[in-house]
Structures are given as structure tokens and as C-alpha cells.
Amino acid sequence: MELNLAELNRTQYPIPAELQNNVAITSLSKIYNWGRRNSMWPMLFGLACCAIEMIATASSRFDFSRFGMEVMRATPRQSDLMIVSGTVTKKMVVPIVRLYNQMPEPKYVLAMGACASGGGPFKEGYNVVSGIDKYLPVDVYVPGCPPTPQALLYGLIALQKKIDGQSIITSDDVPWYGVGPSDPTPIPILGPDIIDPRQMDMIRRQAEQAARGGTFAVRELPAVAKTAAALPAQKAAPAAAAAAPAAGTMTPEEERRAAALARKAARAAKSAGEAAPAAAPTAAAPLPGGSKPWEESHDIREQRKAAALARKAARASKSEG
Amino acid sequence: MVLTAPDPNKVGTIEDAIADLKAAFPNDVSDDKREGYGGVIVSADKLLEVASYIRDTLKFDYLSSATAVDYLGEGHHSNDHMEMVYHAYRTTGGSALVFKAQTDREKAELPSLVSVWRGADFQEREAWDLFGIRFKGHPNLKRILMWEGFYGHPMRKDWKEAFYESEHKPFDSRWPEGHVYRAEELNVFGSNVKYPSDIDLSRLTDKSESDLYTGFGLGVDMTHMTDENGIQTDELVVNMGPHHPSTHGVFRMVMRLDGETITHLEPVMGYLHRNHEKIGERNTYLHNIPFTDRLDYISSMGNNHGYVLAVEQLLAKGAKYTPPTYRTEVLRVLMVELSRIVNHLWAIGFWLNDLGAFFTPVLYFVQERERILDFFEAVAGSRMMCNYMRFGGVFADLPERIKSTMNLMNDRVRDFDTMQFLQEMINERIPRTIDELDEYLTNSDIVQSRSKGVGYLSAEDAINFSAAGPLLRGSGVAYDIRRADPYSIYPELDFDVAVQHEGDMYARYMVRLIEMRESVRILKQILPRLEYTKGESVTSSFAYSGKIPLGEAYGRVENGKGELGYYVVSAGDKKNTANPWRYHVRAPSFINLTPLGHMCRGTKVADVVAILGSIDIVLGETDR
Numbered sequence: 012m013e014l015n016l017a018e019l020n021r022t023q024y025p026i027p028a029e030l031q032n033n034v035a036i037t038s039l040s041k042i043y044n045w046g047r048r049n050s051m052w053p054m055l056f057g058l059a060c061c062a063i064e065m066i067a068t069a070s071s072r073f074d075f076s077r078f079g080m081e082v083m084r085a086t087p088r089q090s091d092l093m094i095v096s097g098t099v100t101k102k103m104v105v106p107i108v109r110l111y112n113q114m115p116e117p118k119y120v121l122a123m124g125a126c127a128s129g130g131g132p133f134k135e136g137y138n139v140v141s142g143i144d145k146y147l148p149v150d151v152y153v154p155g156c157p158p159t160p161q162a163l164l165y166g167l168i169a170l171q172k173k174i175d176g177q178s179i180i181t182s183d184d185v186p187w188y189g190v191g192p193s194d195p196t197p198i199p200i201l202g203p204d205i206i207d208p209r210q211m212d213m214i215r216r217q218a219e220q221a222a223r224g225g226t227f228a229v230r231e232l233p234a235v236a237k238t239a240a241a242l243p244a245q246k247a248a249p250a251a252a253a254a255a256p257a258a259g260t261m262t263p264e265e266e267r268r269a270a271a272l273a274r275k276a277a278r279a280a281k282s283a284g285e286a287a288p289a290a291a292p293t294a295a296a297p298l299p300g301g302s303k304p305w306e307e308s309h310d311i312r313e314q315r316k317a318a319a320l321a322r323k324a325a326r327a328s329k330s331e332g
Numbered sequence: 333m334v335l336t337a338p339d340p341n342k343v344g345t346i347e348d349a350i351a352d353l354k355a356a357f358p359n360d361v362s363d364d365k366r367e368g369y370g371g372v373i374v375s376a377d378k379l380l381e382v383a384s385y386i387r388d389t390l391k392f393d394y395l396s397s398a399t400a401v402d403y404l405g406e407g408h409h410s411n412d413h414m415e416m417v418y419h420a421y422r423t424t425g426g427s428a429l430v431f432k433a434q435t436d437r438e439k440a441e442l443p444s445l446v447s448v449w450r451g452a453d454f455q456e457r458e459a460w461d462l463f464g465i466r467f468k469g470h471p472n473l474k475r476i477l478m479w480e481g482f483y484g485h486p487m488r489k490d491w492k493e494a495f496y497e498s499e500h501k502p503f504d505s506r507w508p509e510g511h512v513y514r515a516e517e518l519n520v521f522g523s524n525v526k527y528p529s530d531i532d533l534s535r536l537t538d539k540s541e542s543d544l545y546t547g548f549g550l551g552v553d554m555t556h557m558t559d560e561n562g563i564q565t566d567e568l569v570v571n572m573g574p575h576h577p578s579t580h581g582v583f584r585m586v587m588r589l590d591g592e593t594i595t596h597l598e599p600v601m602g603y604l605h606r607n608h609e610k611i612g613e614r615n616t617y618l619h620n621i622p623f624t625d626r627l628d629y630i631s632s633m634g635n636n637h638g639y640v641l642a643v644e645q646l647l648a649k650g651a652k653y654t655p656p657t658y659r660t661e662v663l664r665v666l667m668v669e670l671s672r673i674v675n676h677l678w679a680i681g682f683w684l685n686d687l688g689a690f691f692t693p694v695l696y697f698v699q700e701r702e703r704i705l706d707f708f709e710a711v712a713g714s715r716m717m718c719n720y721m722r723f724g725g726v727f728a729d730l731p732e733r734i735k736s737t738m739n740l741m742n743d744r745v746r747d748f749d750t751m752q753f754l755q756e757m758i759n760e761r762i763p764r765t766i767d768e769l770d771e772y773l774t775n776s777d778i779v780q781s782r783s784k785g786v787g788y789l790s791a792e793d794a795i796n797f798s799a800a801g802p803l804l805r806g807s808g809v810a811y812d813i814r815r816a817d818p819y820s821i822y823p824e825l826d827f828d829v830a831v832q833h834e835g836d837m838y839a840r841y842m843v844r845l846i847e848m849r850e851s852v853r854i855l856k857q858i859l860p861r862l863e864y865t866k867g868e869s870v871t872s873s874f875a876y877s878g879k880i881p882l883g884e885a886y887g888r889v890e891n892g893k894g895e896l897g898y899y900v901v902s903a904g905d906k907k908n909t910a911n912p913w914r915y916h917v918r919a920p921s922f923i924n925l926t927p928l929g930h931m932c933r934g935t936k937v938a939d940v941v942a943i944l945g946s947i948d949i950v951l952g953e954t955d956r
């Protein structure tokens with residue numbers, strides 16, 4: 012088809028003179044992303060101290076409406092972005108996952124602050140989830156405790172950049188442009204402690220092992236700690252040496268304490284100037300390798316990608332057949 | 333007029349009361365003779381009578397704090413036991429009558445004091461939840477911070493969290509032999525969870541919700557009613573939160589409604605319970621200062637102040653202790669009063685949000701807050717989490733010059749002389765903002781008609797519910813710790829206690845407004861003091877002292893939201909300790925919620941959010 016430039020100018024919309032007789036070419040992804048990145052609606056949702064800085068970012072001095080984000084929605088069904096602004100507790104993660112599931116796709120998660128990113132100052136707490144990424148896929152992490160409004164703005168701009176790079180035709184980097192809805196994140200259960208449904212099998216295996224008279228939830232020490240525990244701690248800490256061989260029968264607490272003792276012993280020996288040969292192999296020892304149960308089923312992105320690929324393959328084989 | 337502090341050692345005070353108490357209950361009340369401890373120990377079976385006597389005869393009508401301590405092992409003075417510690421005050425002023433009751437660790441049970449002070453309600457539930465002490469006669473003994481069905485009572489000394497490393501900080505190196513490892517790697521499940529080994533996944537039920545709703549008659553036969561027109565109606569249970577824009581964070585209320593009228597309301601919390609106290613007991617004393625910032629994160633300076641006061645009380649039990657210098661006190665009061673203004677601006681702004689003036693007023697107040705935060709940032713290094721005070725001192729003196737913006741129209745950062753900046757802020761800007769607020773809101777018809785007569789709390793109830801801060805003073809009780817049990821340099825400063833007698837939301841608003849003006853009045857007196865103490869030292873040799881003498885201490889301050897108290901116990905078998913044995917926060921936001929259900933009964937749903945706003949809670953402190 013021949014392109015008649017004069018025809019193009021005769022639309023129902025007035026076109027400024029300097030733009031007339033121009034043809035601009037862009038990709039659909041680009042223009043689509045341009046629209047999305049400039050109207051990110053965050054969910055009006057504050058968890059802890061970081062939420063106060065989020066409010067400050069929304070207020071007049073920092074004002075993130077400059078980036079198209081002023082429309083904070085209290086309902087997840089109208090929001091594109093979940094700013095996890097604060098400490099995620101075990102009690103609260105249940106509603107958070109529910110809220111996330113209720114957000115329409117495309118949806119993004121920004122972990123604001125140390126707590127949301129990895130537990131922060133409260134990581135060791137018994138009711139604290141050490142990072143929202145244990146449950147939800149996080150797009151941007153903003154460090155800080157709390158991040159300053161400037162840092163949060165920077166994180167939001169980083170998110171916009173990320174959106175710019177996404178393509179609507181491949182479902183490889185984003186799960187939501189495939190066919191059909193993606194699977195909701197399983198909602199954790201508040202049992203004796205919080206239970207991630209994706210870990211049910213692991214817990215069951217452990218419980219069966221315990222029922223057979225084995226250990227329960229006793230983790231092999233990381234190679235590092237083990238090497239340290241096995242150190243021939245001559246005179247520095249005979250206690251640690253005595254504790255080390257019994258590792259199999261110890262409770263996790265005892266085991267960890269033994270490891271700590273051993274570490275102390277190793278340090279003491281080193282400072283005594285005689286542990287150099289003993290420490291050398293330790294330094295070269297590999298990081299805890301082999302099976303890493305704590306990484307077993309955690310990357311949701313990976314899972315979704317695999318599912319998307321499988322669906323694609325199924326479609327392909329269907330159309331062939 | 334300069335009021336002087338009531339002398340706690342004068343006749344007619346605590347000693348008299350204790351003597352009186354011992355005379356009345358010769359066999360059941362004895363002195364607490366442990367090193368560094370005070371108060372009396374009451375035998376558990378007489379606790380209820382003794383408490384009534386303390387309230388009615390000795391007139392200690394205000395139960396400030398009730399908390400548990402787990403004494404287990406480590407060469408303690410006596411056998412392992414659980415202890416409840418109560419601090420009671422007179423609303424006419426003076427210091428605390430401390431009484432304790434002990435019980436066995438395994439079968440921990442004590443009589444509930446809810447019938448004497450309803451303010452003990454949530455605090456006893458907390459002790460049950462975290463320490464496993466049963467309270468006989470408590471009307472609603474459920475978990476409060478953790479969920480129903482949780483495994484164990486986590487504040488007990490022998491309960492170890494999943495990421496437990498060692499009893500005390502600082503921990504051993506995270507880099508043993510040059511390799512870092514994370515806490516996750518030590519746990520089979522890769523996160524901080526632990527389960528009983530006999531966990532039965534096939535019969536796993538989430539009890540946390542069902543148990544909550546049974547109290548409301550859900551699942552049971554609902555009461556069927558007939559209204560005056562003969563129409564059949566039902567009561568309806570409505571849940572609000574934990575994700576709700578008007579709950580000021582992750583707070584939740586469950587209510588039973590008859591039409592639009594509340595017949596029963598129960599606050600549900602713990603959604604931000606981040607184990608402040610458990611972590612605090614692993615920390616060194618100094619470690620805890622930045623953690624206190626994160627309690628009431630609107631006014632972190634005030635939180636620091638209460639904690640350092642408590643630890644200074646402990647330090648004073650040692651041989652060589654010098655109190656903070658005068659300039660230190662001046663700086664502390666400066667910071668705390670600025671925080672109070674920030675807190676009240678924030679509280680009023682968000683209360684207006686709840687009334688429906690959505691976000692416009694807040695923007696003005698946040699703007700004023702930004703300027704104060706610039707000052708905090710210049711002095712302490714952080715906008716919100718100031719971490720400014722130290723034992724016996726503060727982190728640093730004021731800098732010569734500070735950077736801030738002129739105003740929001742012109743937000744180029746400029747360099748100011750600190751004193752000039754302060755002068756301009758205290759003499760002009762803050763009073764102007766307060767006047768503006770006063771002019772637009774105080775006489776506004778909408779504010780008045782929405783808030784007058786709503787959310788009523790009588791003076792007797794306010795005292796009995798252990799309400800504190802503007803909630804208490806809005807009900808006509810002129811109780812301000814800065815006057816009633818003075819600390820720092822408040823006795824020599826000239827200010828009035830803000831008090832209103834109506835007991836409704838409007839009265840609380842007025843108290844906040846007046847209190848901001850009084851804060852400005854204090855700040856104006858601080859300015860010359862800042863000038864003439866220039867050059868005085870603000871640090872002390874105790875600031876980073878690792879070792880704290882044995883004993884117990886209760887430091888409390890009048891924070892923006894009410895009485896903030898820290899109960900710190902230093903116990904062990906040595907002369908002094910590096911970590912607190914018990915670290916408890918008496919959080920005003922938490923205890924002020926006790927009367928919420930009472931205040932909301934009979935009001936409309938739309939008023940509930942405003943009543944909650946008028947209490948002014950912050951979840952970091954409520955749930956700790």
C-alpha cells in the first residue's frame with residue numbers, strides 16, 4: 012500500500028504544524044509501557060515506620076505525583092504497585108499475600124526499607140518474616156531504615172526503567188502476558204508457626220522422619236561452621252572439641268551453640284598464632300554446596316516462567332496435532 | 333509561677349503507704365529485698381484484696397504498668413519463678429507504688445486485676461500471650477499479640493526463636509574463617525519458622541480467625557431481633573482492617589452492628605508485633621536506643637528519652653555516677669518538645685482524615701514537620717530515627733550551621749545559622765502554623781458537629797482504664813508526668829497542663845492544640861538556656877558504658893501519645909550486667925486502646941474511625 016502523507020494530515024485531530032508530514036515509528040511495547048510507567052498507582056497501604064516516609068514522599072515536598080503516582084488506592088483491585096513499606100510480620104503476611112493475589116496484573120512489588128527487603132533490625136524476631144520476597148516476587152528493593160523520600164523516589168524511577176524494558180510479546184520476563192490467568196500465590200497458614208503451603212512436603216518429610224525416631228528440623232551445619240567445629244582445637248577450647256563429635260544427636264540450639272563455641276575456639280587459636288595451617292583448608296572450603304533446601308522452591312519467578320513455558324509447549328503441540 | 337517537684341521523700345508519700353500496707357496485711361506483704369529492687373512483694377492469693385486496698389484506701393488510683401518477668405536460672409536470688417510487676421500511681425502526683433506477685437513457672441497462675449483496674453485487661457492478656465501466665469477471673473483471656481494456636485509463649489527465657497544464635501549480643505562473627513553465612517542457612521526451612529516435631533499437617537486448622545469470631549456469636553445462633561416497626565433484623569459482624577486506610581497502620585477492629593450502631597467492638601492487634609522486647613533482651617543496653625526510635629516512629633526523640641531515663645536510674649545505683657549536664661537536659665527538652673509538636677500536628681492531621689477532610693490539612697502539617705525534621709537530620713543524622721540520646725548525655729551538640737530549605741515554593745537547600753534557624757522556627761513558623769490550624773479548625777462547624785459529644789470517656793473511666801496523654805487529659809484529669817512526677821528540667825520551666833473536661837473527641841483535639849502552644853512556650857524558654865550553656869559538655873563517660881549495676885528501674889516520660897514507660901531489669905549473678913534481663917515498654921498506644929470498645933459502644937460506624945483517630949495510636953508502639 013502506498014502511503015499518502017497528505018491523507019495522514021487530514022485526520023479529525025489538529026496536528027501542530029511542526030509535526031506535520033512526519034512519521035514516527037515505535038513499537039507497541041514501548042507505547043504501552045510508556046502509558047503504564049507513567050500511571051503507576053500504588054496501593055494505600057502502610058505497614059510500619061517506613062510508611063511514614065512513604066507519606067512524606069507523597070506530600071508536597073517530595074511529591075511523587077510528578078511521576079504519575081499520586082493516585083493511591085486503598086483497594087488492591089485498582090492498584091498496580093504494592094509498596095511494602097515496613098516490617099512484615101507472620102501475622103500480617105497472610106493478608107498481604109491475599110492483597111497481592113487480588114491485585115490485577117500487571118502488578119509490581121517494591122520492598123521499601125531493610126525490613127521488607129530482608130527483615131532488617133527485627134530479622135531475628137519470632138513473629139517477623141525476614142523479607143517479603145520469601146512470599147512474593149519483588150521487583151525493586153530500596154535500602155534504608157527508613158529510606159529517605161529521595162531513595163524511595165529513586166526506587167520508583169528504577170521501577171519505571173524496569174517497565175520500559177519489558178515486552179508484551181514474550182512471556183519470558185513477565186508472567187502475565189501469557190494465556191490465561193497466572194496462579195495465585197498460596198496463602199500461608201497460621202498454625203503452630205506460620206506455614207508456607209509450598210513447604211508442606213518438606214515439613215511432612217521432617218515430621219515423618221521424626222516419627223521414625225529420627226531428628227526433626229535439624230539442619231546439617233554449613234560446611235564452614237563444620238570445618239570450624241572439626242578443628243583440632245588443641246588447648247583453646249576442649250569443650251568445643253568434645254561437643255563436635257556429638258553433633259548428630261544435638262538439638263539445633265545445641266548444635267549452633269557448639270558451632271559458635273568452635274568458631275570462638277578457632278579465633279582464639281588463630282590469635283595464638285598456631286592455627287594458620289589449620290585455618291588454611293577452611294578458607295579454601297567451598298560454601299555450603301549440594302542440596303540447599305532453603306532454596307528449594309522459593310523463586311516464584313522461576314516457577315511461573317516454567318509454567319508459562321509448559322503452557323506454551325502444550326499450545327504448540329496442540330496446534331501441531 | 334514556678335512549681336517545684338513534690339519531694340518523694342517527704343512524709344505522706346510512698347514510705348508511708350508501704351508501711352500502711354504492711355500494717356494492713358502483715359503476713360502477705362513484704363519488702364522486696366533484692367539488690368537494687370524496691371517496692372513490695374504480695375502473696376499471690378491475697379493479690380486482689382491488696383490491690384483493692386491500694387486503690388481505695390491508699391488512693392493509688394492509676395495503674396500505670398503491669399508486666400511479667402521470667403526469672404530463670406543464672407544464679408538468681410531465689411528459685412526460678414514468674415513475677416508480675418505492677419506500678420500504681422496517684423493521679424494527684426508523686427512516684428510509684430511498686431508491688432509484685434510471684435508464681436510458679438510451670439503452673440503460672442495469678443488472680444486477674446481487671447476487676448480493680450480495667451487498664452490491666454490488655455496488659456494481662458499480653459502476659460498470658462508472651463509469658464504463659466494464666467489470670468484467674470480475666471473476662472477474655474486470649475492471646476493478643478500472637479495468634480491463637482501459636483506454639484509456646486515466646487518471651488519465656490527458655491523459648492528460643494528459630495533464628496536463635498546465642499543468648500546475648502554482640503554475636504560471634506558472621507564471617508568465620510572468611511565465609512559469610514546467613515541465619516537462613518542454619519534452618520531447614522530456610523526462614524525463621526520452627527514447628528513442634530509432632531506437627532500433624534492433616535489436621536491443621538487455622539484457629540486464629542475462628543477463635544476471634546466465636547466471641548461475637550458467629551457460627552452460633554445469631555440473636556434475632558425485632559425493631560420497633562416489627563421488622564426482623566439481625567446483628568451483623570463487620571471486620572475492619574488490618575488493611576484499612578483509617579486504622580493508621582495495620583490495626584484491626586471487629587464489631588457487631590445493629591443497623592449502623594455498634595453493639596460490641598473488639599480491637600485486634602499484633603500485626604506489627606516485631607518482638608521488640610525479646611530482641612531488646614538479647615541486645616546490650618546501648619543497642620536498644622535505636623530500637624526505641626522504632627516504637628513510636630513519629631516522635632523518636634521522646635522514646636529515647638524514656639529509655640535513657642530508666643537506664644540512668646540503674647546507673648545511679650552504682651558507686652560513681654554523675655548526672656547529665658545541664659546543657660544535656662536542655663537539649664533533650666528541646667528535642668522532645670519539638671517531637672511533641674510534630675506528633676500533635678500529625679495526630680490532628682490524620683484525625684481530620686478520619687473525619688473526611690481527606691489529606692488536605694495533612695499536607696500543611698507535613699510541610700511544617702519537614703522543617704523540624706531537617707533540624708533533626710542536621711543534629712542527629714537521620715530524619716526520623718534520630719538515635720540521639722545516650723546514657724548521661726546526648727549523641728552530639730548542635731552543629732554550627734544547618735542545611736534546610738527556605739520554604740516549599742523555593743526548595744533550594746540553603747545554609748542557616750543553627751540558632752537563627754531555631755529562633756525563627758520557634759518564634760515565628762510554628763506559632764503561625766498553630767494559629768492557622770486553630771483558625772480553620774477550632775470553630776469549624778463540621779469539626780464541631782462531628783466531634784462534640786462523640787467518643788465520650790468519663791474521668792473515672794479514663795483513670796480506671798489507665799488511659800494516658802491527651803485521652804486522659806481530655807477527660808478532665810490534669811495528669812501530666814512533666815508536672816506530676818517531674819523529670820529533667822521541667823520543674824523550672826513555666827508551662828501549664830492542658831486539660832479539658834468534656835471527655836469527647838473535641839476535647840482531645842483541644843488538649844493537643846493547647847499542648848502545642850505550651851510546647852512553644854517551653855521552647856521559648858529553652859532558647860536562652862541554649863545560649864548561655866554554650867560550650868558545656870553534652871557527653872558523659874557513661875554514654876557507652878557497657879556494664880550496668882544490678883536492680884530494676886522504671887523510667888517514664890510524657891510522650892506525645894501519653895505515658896511512655898520503660899521497665900528495665902538488670903539481674904544476674906555478677907555485680908553488673910551487659911544485657912537487660914527484662915526490657916519492657918509501657919506503650920501508651922497499646923494501653924489507650926483498652927477503652928476503645930467502651931467508647932465506641934452505641935456510636936455509628938463512621939464515628940469509630942474518628943474515635944480511633946482521636947486516641948492517636950501508632951502501631952509500632954501498640955504492637956511493639
Ligand code: SF4
Nearest residue numbers: 060097124125126156
Ligand atoms: S526498615 Fe527501618 S524504618 Fe523501615 S519499617 Fe523497618 S525498622 Fe522501620
